[in-house]
Amino acid sequence: MKKILVTGACGWLGMEIVNTLLKRGDSVVATDLAISPLMAALAAKNASLTAASADLGEWHQVLGLLRDHKPDAIIHAAAIVGVIQCADIPIKALRVNVEGSINLFEAMKLTGVKRVVHISTEETYGDFNSAVIDEDHPQNPTSVYGATKLAVEHFSRIYSRDHGLECINVRTCWVYGPHLPRLRVPRTFVEAALRGEAHHLDEGGDLAVDQVYIADTVAGALLALDQPRHRFDSYNIATGAAPTIGDVADAVNRAIPGARITAGSTGPYKHGGKVLSARKGALDIRRAREELNYEPQFDLQKGIEATIEATRAELQGNGNGSHY
Template sequence: MKKILVTGACGWLGAAIVRALLARGDAVVATDLAISPAMDALARDQSRLTTAAADLGEWPQVARLFEQHRPDAVVHAAAIVGVVQCADIPIKVHRVNVEGSINLFESMRIAGVKRVVHISTEETYGDFNAERIDEEHPQKPVSIYGATKLAVEHLGRVYSRDHGLECVNVRTCWVYGPHLPRLRVPRTFIEAALRGEPHHLPEGGELAVDQVYIDDTVAGVLLALDKDTHRFDSYNIATGQAPSIADVANAVNRAIPGARITVGRSGEGYRHGGTVPSARKGALDIRRATAELGYRPQYDIQKGIEATIAITRIEMAKHREGK
């Protein structure tokens, strides 16, 4: 049994990683800016889970985490996430995503903790130069979010070279699934369809982008965490396929009888939040992750949409009943 420190543990993806680690028998230290009621409740039921509120932007608080809990490794999921959110608050994003990561790496160096799996993003690539790209694609981000995540990747490389840290980057791409915290595709499509309401996205139907179900993302993170030695410091963890936004709408229409989800294909392209233009996307080549980690995604877009619908339907019914 290992003890794993998970940063951003109360976020959507971080919490899923915490649950997966506990399910397989690891001890977990869950840290976030504030500990959510759900994580507190889980800690009461799980003796192997410890919670610790900490601000990664505050060096003494981060150092104290390692002094008090002595983890064996780290999964670094803490960040301000999303193109639109980061565009609005660039200075804060730099403090959280970049300075917080420096504090984390420095604390690891002092404590002698070697391995960290950093949750990175396809946004570090910027505009894709092919329909499917691998990890050697140039990294030229066109968003604040992507720029900060690339900075963290490079900082990890410095700490790996100079101090012997093992900083492994898992590059995800449009992760989705039940309880997705942001109002974006496919959540907006699914919830409208389950309410019996038509929904039309005016533009962006032609954007093709790899979309990975949350369970596959978590599986890839754990495989990267567990591998004895790494020949590479980055892995694409996605599906290797790139359905268009219109394809996602059609997947929802197939899964929910009577659904009326439509998407326009105007020349304006897809805009995050309806405001920020998307980089050119495509599929992530996952052959490195398959060969090196044994990663094999279990959900194509139709299966993932159907799994999301099943859980969302139950949650929406509970909400209507006031439970």
């Protein structure tokens, strides 16, 4: 059993990472800016989980966190996530995503913690140059979010080279699943269909993008965490396929009889209806397969059906799904 520190632990992806680590028998230190009631309740009934609030932007808090808890390794999921979110608050995104990560690397250097798995993104690539791209594709981000995440990757390489850290970057793509906290595809499609409402996306239906079910993202991150030695410092963790937004609508329609979800392609896809998306495609996952033995378990249809099942239960439980 290892002790794993998870940053951003109260977030959507962080919570899934924490639960998966606990289920396999690890000891977990869950940290976030504030500890959510859900995390506090989980820690109260689980001796293997410690919840500790810390602001990664505050150097002394980060150093104290590592000195107090002495983790064996870190999964770094803390960030302002998403193209729209970072576009709206670029300075804060820079401070949280980049400065917070540097503080973490500095604390690792001083406390002897060697390994960190950083949850990165396909946004670091910018416009895809082909339908399928591997980890050697040029990284020319077109979004504030992608730029901050690429900066973290670059700083991680400096700390690995100069201070002996093992910083591994897991580049995932459009992660989705139950309780997705942002109003985007496929959540908007699924919830409309479950309410019995027709839903039409006017533009962007022909955008092809690798959509990754949350459990596959977590599985890939943990495989990177567990790998004894790494020949590479970055891995695409995705599905290797790129359905269009229209394909996602069709998957929802197949899964919910009578659903009326459609997507037009009269214009490009825009995040939140206002920020133009980079050109996407599929992430080549051969490196993760060969090096980590990673194999995604959810194709689009299976992932959509799992999302629908969980969302239906939530909507029936509270009437409107407002906890999202």
